[in-house]
Amino acid sequence: MLNRQVAPPITPIESIEFAVPQVEEIKKGIPLYWKKDIANETSKIELHFHAGTTIKTPILASLTAGLLISGTKNKSAVQIQHALDAVGAYYDVSVSQEQAVVTIYALNQYLPKAFGIFEDALKNAIFPENEVAEICNERKEKLKVQLQKVNVLAQRKIQQLLFEATPYAQVIAQSDYASIRRSDLISFHKENYLNGLAKVFLVGDLTLDEMNQIKDACAQFATERGKPVDAEFSLKAQTFHEEKKDALQTAIRIGKIMFNKTHSDFISFSVLNTILGDYFGSRLMSNIREDKGYTYGIGSYLMENTHFGYFMIATEVAKEVREATIQEVKNEIERLQNELVPMEELALVKSYLLGQLLKAADGPYAMLDLFSGVELHGLPISFYNAYIKKVQEISPEEIREMARKHLDWKSLSIISIG
Amino acid sequence: MIHFERFKLSNGLTVIFHKEPSTPMAVVNLLYDVGARDENEEKTGFAHLFEHLMFGGSVNIPDFDGPLQAAGGESNAFTSNDITNYYDVLPAHNIDTALWLESDRMLSLAFTEKSLEVQRNVVIEEFKQRYLNQPYGDVWLELRPLAYSKHPYKWATIGKEIKHIEDAKMSDVKAFFKKHYHPSNCILCIIGNFELETIKEKVNRYFGSIPKGKKSARILPLEPTQTRFKSKTISRNVPADAFYYAFKMPERKHPGYYFADLLSDIMGREKVSKMYVDLIKKQKLVSEINAYITGSMDEGLFIITGKLNEGKTFDDLDKEIWKIIAHYQTNLITKKELEQIKIKLRTARAFQDQGLLNRAMNLSFFELLGDANGINEEQEIYQSIQAEDLLKFSKQLFAKKNAVLLKVKKKKNA
Numbered sequence A: 001m002l003n004r005q006v007a008p009p010i011t012p013i014e015s016i017e018f019a020v021p022q023v024e025e026i027k028k029g030i031p032l033y034w035k036k037d038i039a040n041e042t043s044k045i046e047l048h049f050h051a052g053t054t055i056k057t058p059i060l061a062s063l064t065a066g067l068l069i070s071g072t073k074n075k076s077a078v079q080i081q082h083a084l085d086a087v088g089a090y091y092d093v094s095v096s097q098e099q100a101v102v103t104i105y106a107l108n109q110y111l112p113k114a115f116g117i118f119e120d121a122l123k124n125a126i127f128p129e130n131e132v133a134e135i136c137n138e139r140k141e142k143l144k145v146q147l148q149k150v151n152v153l154a155q156r157k158i159q160q161l162l163f164e165a166t167p168y169a170q171v172i173a174q175s176d177y178a179s180i181r182r183s184d185l186i187s188f189h190k191e192n193y194l195n196g197l198a199k200v201f202l203v204g205d206l207t208l209d210e211m212n213q214i215k216d217a218c219a220q221f222a223t224e225r226g227k228p229v230d231a232e233f234s235l236k237a238q239t240f241h242e243e244k245k246d247a248l249q250t251a252i253r254i255g256k257i258m259f260n261k262t263h264s265d266f267i268s269f270s271v272l273n274t275i276l277g278d279y280f281g282s283r284l285m286s287n288i289r290e291d292k293g294y295t296y297g298i299g300s301y302l303m304e305n306t307h308f309g310y311f312m313i314a315t316e317v318a319k320e321v322r323e324a325t326i327q328e329v330k331n332e333i334e335r336l337q338n339e340l341v342p343m344e345e346l347a348l349v350k351s352y353l354l355g356q357l358l359k360a361a362d363g364p365y366a367m368l369d370l371f372s373g374v375e376l377h378g379l380p381i382s383f384y385n386a387y388i389k390k391v392q393e394i395s396p397e398e399i400r401e402m403a404r405k406h407l408d409w410k411s412l413s414i415i416s417i418g
Numbered sequence B: 001m002i003h004f005e006r007f008k009l010s011n012g013l014t015v016i017f018h019k020e021p022s023t024p025m026a027v028v029n030l031l032y033d034v035g036a037r038d039e040n041e042e043k044t045g046f047a048h049l050f051e052h053l054m055f056g057g058s059v060n061i062p063d064f065d066g067p068l069q070a071a072g073g074e075s076n077a078f079t080s081n082d083i084t085n086y087y088d089v090l091p092a093h094n095i096d097t098a099l100w101l102e103s104d105r106m107l108s109l110a111f112t113e114k115s116l117e118v119q120r121n122v123v124i125e126e127f128k129q130r131y132l133n134q135p136y137g138d139v140w141l142e143l144r145p146l147a148y149s150k151h152p153y154k155w156a157t158i159g160k161e162i163k164h165i166e167d168a169k170m171s172d173v174k175a176f177f178k179k180h181y182h183p184s185n186c187i188l189c190i191i192g193n194f195e196l197e198t199i200k201e202k203v204n205r206y207f208g209s210i211p212k213g214k215k216s217a218r219i220l221p222l223e224p225t226q227t228r229f230k231s232k233t234i235s236r237n238v239p240a241d242a243f244y245y246a247f248k249m250p251e252r253k254h255p256g257y258y259f260a261d262l263l264s265d266i267m268g269r270e271k272v273s274k275m276y277v278d279l280i281k282k283q284k285l286v287s288e289i290n291a292y293i294t295g296s297m298d299e300g301l302f303i304i305t306g307k308l309n310e311g312k313t314f315d316d317l318d319k320e321i322w323k324i325i326a327h328y329q330t331n332l333i334t335k336k337e338l339e340q341i342k343i344k345l346r347t348a349r350a351f352q353d354q355g356l357l358n359r360a361m362n363l364s365f366f367e368l369l370g371d372a373n374g375i376n377e378e379q380e381i382y383q384s385i386q387a388e389d390l391l392k393f394s395k396q397l398f399a400k401k402n403a404v405l406l407k408v409k410k411k412k413n414a
Helices: A058-066 A077-086 A111-123 A129-146 A150-162 A182-194 A208-219 A266-277 A283-291 A319-338 A343-360 A364-375 A383-393 A396-406 B046-053 B065-070 B092-107 B113-132 B139-147 B162-166 B170-180 B196-207 B255-267 B274-282 B314-330 B335-354 B356-369 B374-384 B387-397
Strands: A022-027 A030-035 A042-049 A090-095 A100-107 A197-203 A239-242 A249-258 A295-304 A309-318 A413-417 B005-008 B014-019 B025-032 B074-079 B084-091 B186-192 B230-236 B242-249 B286-293 B300-308 B403-410
Touching: A022 A208, A030 A208, A030 A364, A042 A111, A042 B335, A058 A090, A058 A100, A058 A129, A058 A182, A077 A111, A077 B335, A090 B335, A100 A111, A100 B335, A111 A182, A111 A208, A129 A182, A129 B274, A129 B286, A150 A239, A150 A249, A150 A309, A150 A413, A197 A208, A197 A364, A249 A319, A249 B113, A266 A283, A266 A295, A266 A319, A266 A343, A266 A383, A266 A396, A283 A295, A283 A309, A283 A319, A283 B113, A295 B113, A309 A319, A309 B113, A319 A396, A319 A413, A343 A364, A343 A383, A343 A396, A343 B065, A343 B074, A343 B084, A364 A383, B014 B196, B014 B356, B025 B092, B025 B356, B046 B074, B046 B084, B046 B113, B046 B170, B065 B074, B065 B092, B084 B092, B084 B356, B092 B186, B092 B196, B113 B162, B113 B170, B139 B230, B139 B242, B139 B403, B186 B196, B186 B356, B242 B255, B242 B314, B255 B286, B255 B300, B255 B314, B255 B335, B255 B374, B255 B387, B274 B286, B274 B314, B300 B314, B314 B387, B335 B356, B335 B374, B356 B374
Parallel strands: A030 A197, A239 A413, B014 B186, B230 B403
Antiparallel strands: A022 A030, A042 A100, A042 A197, A090 A100, A249 A309, A249 A413, A295 A309, B005 B014, B025 B084, B025 B186, B074 B084, B242 B300, B242 B403, B286 B300
């Protein structure tokens, strides 16, 4: 007879196998990583360009990225899109602070062709006036909608405060759309796309010839550059509150500049971050959602850039509990600084983190993403073996030490809007 | 081709097992055949509130998420107007933990007052965050009752109003559980590198002793055939005027469902569709435009939506929309365009099938439709659609008396 009150035994994860992709050299210092053993017909290519929002201005980065396949001397935007559709390809471009990434998804038999269409569009892009006007209009309207959302406003505000006086603080304003000139886009494109390819990730069962052709075509855009300039941040904690008369909720952001994977405290801090706010059973979720019902969700994150990272707690709460929520966040952080995490909770978090890593390593696409996460920092794939070991070993004392060292309440900036 | 095995327990639980040797993970997906359409009109938002309560502890296990996380897994769920779907993803060697947890909450919940009180608040905050505190957030709260007069699709999954959630009582919760949460109202799908015999043994061990419930007949108010065009204008604090044309379309099992789906892909295509080229590029009437379907089990909606450029009026737009519709009612879609859409569907499908969780949800959903093998047949249906089918279908679908229009007008001072 099954005793339902007794949990089935759990086997911990001891080790995970990590695999590196094949490395090809496009040019000196510009790699193409290829994951070729795919059991199905899907494939994708990701091209990383030195064309993020901090290179010049966010408006230039964002519009140029949006117009990469908007027309050449011989082909209109519509014709290019038709050509991609004819091979069933999906095209996407995303812009972050330090880079722009173009991704093309297709069935493997069509990927070389889809890449060729993109290559021609990128190489010969002319940024037609009507396309520029169109995207400005569309983006301006979308931004208006975004700027009515308290979570967006709070996110922009904390970005501006944490990164004050550096390129990382820049956000797009409505007025930017009026001042944009086509010639600026053309020169941004020339500097950061035609001469800005940083690396390429390729997944798919392609032939060696097909891969080589793609690699050779990439060479024309590849230029070795140094890493982004290391910005100097003030690190001064700031607080900001803005009342919004019509808002039903208040968005809260609490954060500070932190480190990335290259720092010796990274893994230990990640475990602390998980306990605090990075899974469903976290301290913040248990207290602020599951005990008090103040919010639909609250979480904490550690984001990474080339030279630094930043830590952030984010939530939207009922307007009347804004102060109570901030106080509870403070209580939870102080509890981690003053009390040892119970062994049972720590064991749960360790097991959870390793289970999530096993999932993150499952399948060729996931594995390449994991690899990309260490490659960005020049770390070897064995970082993840070190991660497993550290997670298995970490003690409650070390967690408390991390909370004391890195989460001093006075070091955190607090933003609330709504 | 996705291979699977199906078996049924004596208490009525349907089990779909799909062996995937390449993964160290397991997916356990439970689809309960209950959604917002099964709610009482005076107590809406209940199926979704209930989904939250399913994480508040079961009869023998005080905490659902803790043990699953301790096993290296995680869990979530979603509620739609038609179904409630729960899933667990965890390392395969710990699959027992998921089966233990899911079977106990199918057996019975803990039904604590505290859990009900807290989740009421959480759902109210969700209501505000997603539907009220966002520009255009309440569109579906307005559009549904405009499009449906009788059928329960006239309310959104979150509920008609916050008050219904505030008023939820423990007795309601218990009755809802008894009616909808039992083996014969559930499809369990498991994916992982296991043997069928192992899965049979495990599922029997955990779920076999759960009492058989009674699958109640679903008798929903029939939506009367719409006989005239309806429109409504609401005034909101939004940055641009927005429009939502909604046409009644066939239910999920009808062949017309596939026509509508493909047609919405064609009409909503970014950059190249006729709507995009005419209204954005040529006439500069709108800043964005899209077409999609709601994909519901019963009679659904085909939506055409977008935002007007400043200085343009709803009347300007209305003329053009009906012109475009007339185009699809009188012209065959070109062979080239149809081929493009079909190959894009093939690509999309290949990528979807990559994901284990996606496969588990789809297998469960097709089983609910009648046969999990539908997952392997669907592509063929799409690939066989001809331009003539779509032309004929457009004539019925886009009849004006089959449409409603919601206009969201920007407030003057906004």
